[in-house]
Amino acid sequence: MAIEWSEDLATGINEIDSQHKEIFKRINGLLDACNQRRGKEEAGSVIRFLDDYVVTHFSGEERYMTMHNYPNYTSHKEQHTVFIKNLSALKGQLEKEGTGVHIVVATNHMVVDWLKNHIRRVDKVLGTFLKTKL
DSSP states (O other), rough: OOOOOGGOOOSHHHHHHHHHHHHHHHHHHHHHHHTTTHHHHHHHHHHHHHHHHHHHHHHHHHHHHTTTOOOHHHHHHHHHHHHHHHHHHHHHHHHHHOSSSSHHHHHHIIHHHHHHHHIIIHHHHHHHHHHHHO
């Protein structure tokens, strides 16, 4: 099941929204590779990209938060840490079990659902705050 971008996920901060769209695109690549059983290597390369990219993305958000004294910085950063942990667990599961439907289910549970909820509940609040500062 692909993760679809919709305008209700937009934060109103172009840099953040563009990065979210790229994350969705890459997660869809992972889901596609797993659904088609195209191999642990291909799915693994997507996971490795996500590993690096989310760190860059989260660092950017956190830089905005510290630069503008965002009051919810600590809880927001903790959620980023949870995502990175979940992604690492998914990577370990992929390395151990290979690709297949089980990885798609795990990806949807650990990554897709978390990401959508995080954007809707946490990043949109950050976007509203940042629009008053930028």
